[in-house]
Amino acid sequence: MKAVTTSTSMAECPLRRNRHWLALAGPSGFAALVFRSHADRWRRRALFYERHRDYFPRLASGRFVERCHELETAYRGLAHVLFTLQPQIEWVPVRAVISRIK
Helix, strand or coil, X not given: CCCCCCXXXXXXXXXXXXXXXXXXXXXXXXXXXXXXXHHHHHHHHHHHHHHCCXXXXXXXXXXXXXXXXXXXXXXXXXXXXXXXXXXXXXXXCCCCCCCXXX
């Protein structure tokens, strides 16, 4: 018989682990993820208008970019509050009811 060599290959995980992985379980984690994505969107919008100030002079020099930054910080604050929110688990004694059918 021929000698067969098998090797296990290591593949990188394309998903990066979130350090708040436990907070993502449940509706508050999903809401925090949504708020964080909205904050990133407002940041990108403000950077776009600041970068292209020559093409959009009224938007870049007006209150719009400031408001984008304000909304970014507000959404980041909401996401931070929801990520650090600890779930409250309260154990309640339950009396088991057993019905016997004869």
